[in-house]
Amino acid sequence: MTEVEAKKPQETLQDRLAQVLELLHRHDLAEALAQQHGGESLTDPAQIDDLAQLQLRLDELHPADVAHILEALPLDERLAVWQLVKTERDGDILLEVSDAVRETLIADMDDQELLAAAKEMDADELADLAPELPRDVVHELMESLDAQQRERVRSALSYDEDQVGALMDFEMVTIREDVSLEVVLRYLRRLKELPGHTDKLFVVDYDGVLKGVLPIKRLLVNDPEKQVAEVMATDPVTFHPDEDAYEAAQAFERYDLVSTPVVDKGGKLIGRLTIDEMVDLIREESESEVLNMAGLREEEDIFASVWKSVRNRWAWLAVNLVTAFLASRVIGLFDGSIEKLVALAALMPIVAGIGGNSGNQTITMIVRAMALDQVGTGNTLRLLRKEAGVGLVNGLLWGGVIGFVAYWLYGNWALGVVMTAAMTLNLLLAALMGVLIPMTLARLGRDPAMGASVMITAMTDSGGFFIFLGLATLFLL
């Protein structure tokens, strides 16, 4: 990995993006570039000047910032800018962009470009990228590696992307326990460079079994005459490669870790986890929660084609179609009542809508608390009691208000009472379902956020219509 220092932090991402957009649009540079794929032989001097400035600007940006700009550009402009990025930076940038955007960039590169971009990568980075590369490129890359690297890529690829093994890197600095700190310091000097996020050295025996860790802090403040064994921490946090990566990320967050060793079943050191990967994971995890709740399958490239977006969203829309149809049939059951008292048609969406909103609040709370491991399925009863209490208070309060409004509008006090009763019952239903839906999904081993919003709305719609129209039919007609 090349090291480019991050500069000018006082300039925000939006500023940088605006500058790039300005250069792309001032003299239609983006269109000119798109037409002659590659960026050569522009004739308009204004465009040539802009191009030079743009190139300069891109060269001085950190790979993560270039990645951000690429993500924020529509496809045609994205590819035009991508062509301007120096080939030796391609690899770093590919590792930084989101999966959806990476796909569009890789589709625009030929095999030679891909091989060049991947050449400088470490084993863990290659493993990140490999699933998205063409098969023959991966084959050629594997051929070019030495046996140890190849084994590492294979091992990283053998884990699911939510397992520790898929996120670990192999840049460990290992030392023995029977040497002095002075020796360690001299050894480090010979290395010339240390891997990023090296806040501890890993102490291993001759079989590679982890004996402890030597935090750099301790290396620095202790007498150099001391032995590693005297100073090292013998009971560090470690992970196994088949553990859940999100559990590891939570441990990093709780214990303020920077790096940890990964060991196999026999205690042998095989890799390490670092905070930067864990931060990305925490970010992704909360993103996928938001997306799941709204019924989106995965992160979308915001400038993806209409067709791709349709495919990402159709599954839950289809579910919603079925639930909406069911709600409609519930109303159909009562069409006689509606014919007699058309006010029911106007009032029923209030009962359903407020139930849906309230249910969404409950389910959001529960899903969050479950993601943070604050509640498990064991708390169901207690949470039900509390949420039912909230539903009851809100139902009597807001149901009372809307019941009064209904009386005032239609001059029918019985209608008002039915409205209040229906609101209260539907809010109780919303509370019940807001707790039970995520708990049930979790018991079934599914993501508790999955389509939560669609499901709760389905319940409160059908339920709300049934309760309101049912009560009205019983008591008003």
Add this chain to the structure above:
Amino acid sequence: MTEVEAKKPQETLQDRLAQVLELLHRHDLAEALAQQHGGESLTDPAQIDDLAQLQLRLDELHPADVAHILEALPLDERLAVWQLVKTERDGDILLEVSDAVRETLIADMDDQELLAAAKEMDADELADLAPELPRDVVHELMESLDAQQRERVRSALSYDEDQVGALMDFEMVTIREDVSLEVVLRYLRRLKELPGHTDKLFVVDYDGVLKGVLPIKRLLVNDPEKQVAEVMATDPVTFHPDEDAYEAAQAFERYDLVSTPVVDKGGKLIGRLTIDEMVDLIREESESEVLNMAGLREEEDIFASVWKSVRNRWAWLAVNLVTAFLASRVIGLFDGSIEKLVALAALMPIVAGIGGNSGNQTITMIVRAMALDQVGTGNTLRLLRKEAGVGLVNGLLWGGVIGFVAYWLYGNWALGVVMTAAMTLNLLLAALMGVLIPMTLARLGRDPAMGASVMITAMTDSGGFFIFLGLATLFLL
């Protein structure tokens, strides 16, 4: 801060919580403790035994894990466990729990306990806690500090909680540029201990102005004879105390930082930011996004009282009440049409519901992309075009299906066509509003996620009813 090593990572949070719950419930220990607030003089030998085990268990847990257990316990059990925690650990644990839970713990402590808990805290930790402590406790704490510490607490308190100044700490290790690395190494050894997350030393001149940073990595691999000035990085990422903390967190994420200096306008070093605070911020930011979208004002203690929860949720429920009432009045406009064709009442929630779901998908995408700075208000038109495309495809596709179902149910092909047209138009409205609502909120300087779900549903409900009933009145009656 006391240092307790995090142990047994193979044991999950849920396991630990389950153990504590088991001990609390096996012989009704929790109730016995709650009755005699303080935990003394139990008589049942089984309870005494459980108590001893529980105490042992709590003592060996990391403060972050105790905090997690407290968050996951209902109020009465939470306070019983809180009484069992050793007084000298109170401070560390208070700093770890969520705001909502911290409030319940502080309410249970008297002034002497609070003073004891806060005694060992650093200036930045005190500033975190101060707003929630009783006024006279804060006063007494400030009295006990030396002038520099007091100044630091005051300064940290003078910033908003979303500014860098409120999150920085003061545990900087500073060195001069005109000394050799050997001298630096000897200086560090004299310090005996380095602050957590020290991945770089801060190089300052005699006026305290930051000249550069010396990464520990470079200190370790370079020849000790070299001068600091030769080896240091002279253009590091720095922040000002009045910058937006979330921007800083994004920079940490992008550039894989562990710590950065904070400097004032004159370039003087005044503090530092560390990755652990930034991780917490990233977590909180995505939480508040989820909560805002669902119309919740703030994070809720999952075991909060019914009354507290009602207060947290009422604002958006009230908004929802108004919007639901408006939707109801829209239907009221068409009660003549519904009386003539009661099928309209059964079909109209389908149009509204699918519009709401689709609008929620769009608004979720846009809010996320805005939070990641991927789109600004400048992209509005392009996004509108794309989302309108998605809406059109979905409208014709799913609207066609549901139109056919309407024809099949009611044997009225004109009704089917009106249904398809209304679905398509409402999905276009959903796309339009899904883009415009967050963009408009951002232009007004508000959080684009604020009540997004309530607002979009309001639009697609009223809009859907109006479009469907309006078209039906025009073409069917």
